Each structure stands twice: as C-alpha cells, then as structure tokens.
Amino acid sequence: MASVNKVILIGNLGKDPEVRHLEGGIAVARFPIATSESFKDKSGQKQERTEWHNIVVWRGLAEVAEKYLKKGNSVYIEGRLRTNNYQDKDGIQRYSTEIVADNMTMLGGRNESSGGAGGGNYQESAAPSSAATSSGPAGNTGKSSAFHNDEPDDLPF
Amino acid sequence: MASVNKVILIGNLGKDPEVRHLEGGIAVARFPIATSESFKDKSGQKQERTEWHNIVVWRGLAEVAEKYLKKGNSVYIEGRLRTNNYQDKDGIQRYSTEIVADNMTMLGGRNESSGGAGGGNYQESAAPSSAATSSGPAGNTGKSSAFHNDEPDDLPF
Amino acid sequence: MASVNKVILIGNLGKDPEVRHLEGGIAVARFPIATSESFKDKSGQKQERTEWHNIVVWRGLAEVAEKYLKKGNSVYIEGRLRTNNYQDKDGIQRYSTEIVADNMTMLGGRNESSGGAGGGNYQESAAPSSAATSSGPAGNTGKSSAFHNDEPDDLPF
Amino acid sequence: MASVNKVILIGNLGKDPEVRHLEGGIAVARFPIATSESFKDKSGQKQERTEWHNIVVWRGLAEVAEKYLKKGNSVYIEGRLRTNNYQDKDGIQRYSTEIVADNMTMLGGRNESSGGAGGGNYQESAAPSSAATSSGPAGNTGKSSAFHNDEPDDLPF
DNA sequence: TTTT
C-alpha cells in the first residue's frame, strides 16, 4: 500500500469515442488522445514527437464522452494507469496500457462541436450506474474564522 | 467552467490534527504540513525554504487523520486550493488559503506511530457522512482483449 | 526532505498580466486566474463557487505571459505553492499565497487573441535569466527493444 | 500543441535498478514499481490489484537511482508517459509503455538502505549530462508586499 | 477579477 497512481493529460482526440453499453446499462467509452512535445535534435532542428494514450471512461463519464466528445476535441483527463495483458487472435501474449479516467474536462479546440457542453468538468461518480453527477465540493460563505470554520453551511464538505 | 484546481503535496505534519465533530456526526480535521526545497543562493551556499500548508479533511478522512496521523508523520495529500476570507478579532479582513484534501496516503516517517495503519490510502467518499470507504477502482482479470474488454467482472469500473 | 509541492490549475485570467522587468533583465509577471466548481446545495439548487489564484511567473514564462496572455484567456498552470508574509501599509502582518508557475500552456478560450501562440506549452528554464526554452523531452524512434533501448539518438533524454 | 503528459506515482521497486552508462557518460536506469489498489468485489470481499510501471530515468537521476534505490524501496515519481514500439525477437510488433521520470523522491519503506539519502528530492537537470542538481526554487524573505515583491533577493526565481 |  501507500501507493499513488495518477495521470494528468491534455490532448486531442484522434477518433470519436467508441461507446458500448453493457448489461445493467453501464456505459464504457474508449478513445485515443494525442499529446505532443517539441524538442531540438542534436543538429538544432525542431522536432516533434506525438504520444498516443488510450483513454477509458465508465458510466456517466462515458455518456458525456458519447454525447460531447468528437475527434479533434481537446480534453483534460485525470485518471490512473492500467496495463492489461491478453492473448491476441494469434495466441500471442500482449500488453496494453490505458488510462482509466475519473475526471474529464472538455477544453474545446479543433472541430469544437459546441453542442452545448463546451468546457464542462465531469467526475466519476462513486455510485455505480449513475450519471456523472457533480460529486464535487461545496461552498461556505466563510464569515467566521477561516481556519476554524465549523458551521456546516449548505454542504460542509 | 473548464477549470481544474488540484494540489499534490508530500510533507510532514507540524502538529497533531485538530479534530472537530460537527452536528450530524461530521468530522473535520485540520493540520499543517511542511514541504521544503533546497536551492543555492548567489554565493553558492545551500539554502532551504520551508513552506507550510494548511490541510483540511472532512468526514472519513478526518477520522483517519484523527486516529493515525501525528506530528512528524509524512503524508501524501491530494486536494484543491480554497481561500477563505474572514474578519479577524480586530475587524480586519484577512485571507487564509487552505488545501481541502480528498485523497490522503500515509507515508510513515518520523515518529511513525505505526499503530496499525502504516501506508493506507484513503479517499474522500462521495456519500455524505460516510466513513472513508474505498470508492476506488476495480479489477478485471483481463483474459479478453485489453482494448475491448467488455465483460463486466466483479466491478467493471 | 522527501517533500513534494505541486499545483495544477486550469482557469481563466481575471486581468491582463502585470509585468515587471527587474535589473538584470529578469521579467516577472503576475495575474489572477479563476477556477470554479459547481455543486448542489441542500435544497438541490445548483450553486457555483469561484476560487481565485495568484499566479507568478518568472523570466521566459513571464515574457510569454506578457506577449500572449490576456484577461479572459484559459490557461493550464503547473507550479508550486508559496506563502509570503509581509507587513501591509498599516503595519499589519499579512499572508499571501501564490502559485509560482514553472509550466504554462495556453488553452485559448474567450477573447482568444490568437496572435500566433494559441496552445503553446512553455516550461521554466533551469538556467537563470534565459528565455523559456523548451527544456523538453526527446525522441527515440525505438527500433530496438523498448525496455532496453540504449542507442542514444538525437537526444536520449 | 497545448498538451500535457504527466504521471505521478508512489510505489515500491520490484527490482533493483538496472543501470547502463552510454557513450558520453550518460546514465540510464530502469526499474519497475508497483502500485496497488484495493476494492470490494461484488460479494463484498476485499480484493487487491497491483499495477506495474516501468520507470526510466536519465543522467543524474539515473545515478541517484543506481546509488540509493533498491528493490522494495518506496519512491515518488513524476514523469511522462511514453509508448515505444519495437519488433520482438520473433519479428512481432510490440508496444511497451514506460514512464520517463523527471522528478524522483525517495520515501523510504522496507529494506530502507538508509545509506545517507533517505528522502531526497531529485529533479531532471535541463543541462545534458549534468548530475541531478537541484534546479529548484528559491527563497525570498518577503519583507515587502507579497503580491508586489520585486526586490530580487538571492535568487528571485 | 474570469468563465459557463
């Protein structure tokens, strides 16, 4: 234990999300995103390297991805690394590393569909099968001492 | 929207947590942690600067803090920044920035009480008032294709 | 020691950056960015809370901020927390927490000036007084084994 | 552009680092680290899943890894994802994802050699071939206004 | 003082 496994990415979708609806109504979406970095090679030429990341989102986030994310969109992803191993069709053992996202924010960008959800932040909901409700934080108008603020307002979280 | 507010810290507690139990049984704990960085000043001398961060944890995480965290312990904190403003006792408007943690991992370290919880990872539970249940991820033995793994195992999340 | 102090933010500038050029040609820029989170209050009403963060960038990043960042722009910031204390004009001891950025990426957004730098990633350069050169990573075409890739290509970093 | 590729891990080394010294004196070290997460399966049984991550460090960080890191040690890693493709010995195209670390902090843990470097934070140096110097931040005693602190002290960064 |  005492472990942390966290990935933070901003990149563009290489394809529209592929969405599947499992039994029980659970949705899963997968899509690749590209990040790129530029550097100078030893001759001083500017070079660019693109990295592709396989993103997986579940439940409410998958539904959000299905509705709003398109090829070319820019997205902020927070998640964790997961490497699966499997036999390919020729019986060869293979590994595939993906990022299971639990936080996703649309940043617009190219081909921005802008169908109404530009720039929303979505979090994995803890509750199974639920939509991506904002499990988020809450306000406190903070009249009292900041470091000893104990009146639970609407949501003291 | 389209915003992200995330803080990641590893540091040592400057004091034991102060815990309060609000009505409804909600717990809040506060404690300062120190991070330090070393650098060379212009005369080439190694210098160190310590930064203090005010951590706030709610509910189950607060109970974990109360039970297991002591002055001197090393801890990993993931949370978000929050600046409260308030009037001090002299009526002066003041600001106080704190980190509301939603993920906390004990890393041991000095004075390690080691009372049974060395190195646990704890997450803010979405459900109000609940203990810090692992709202965490799940396994999939992954016999099938990694990128099209659709049989929901125990927990397909 | 053994400490980490890291902040990751995506938000919008509340004002144009204020830039100062110190002796030695070192530039410093400061600007506030807003992050906001929405939540439901106990009556089920959607509420929003905005958090303001004071960003400080030095040297090359400050020059980038001066040239390209405007009020309203969306920006990704990676940096560290720093709390300064000072006496205000009335001799009162005050604290101010800011984020010293060492990585900055423009994300566009409203009022996007688009004057040629949409979406650049900039890193704090380690070398004092230098412009924000890309201290970034490098390529390796990776013909050989991935886990034992030892031919230093252009830049083996 | 406008991309971010960041990984943050805390885990334990599964093996001692393998270090290679390339021509030009550049060092590369590789080692696997494990992160684990626990969850409850549908029958309510506590389960654990371990994830393995291949870490690569260059230059000064590699030398630090060589000297101080041992199988079993706990380490904080900050880096970026990189997927290499290569032909294996049978001519099969394979992919391997690794984390190129640019920040590493030893957290102690089991088998803690404690040979003098418990808990150091090390950063990738921008300068090629240099040792892992602290390219880190700097102090400012902050007598003046926090938000308009313009006297460059020792290191105004 | 931003943005949706």
Added chain:
DNA sequence: TTTT
C-alpha cells in the same frame, strides 16, 4: 517483481 514490490508493499500492506
């Protein structure tokens, strides 16, 4: 192949 680690750790609890």
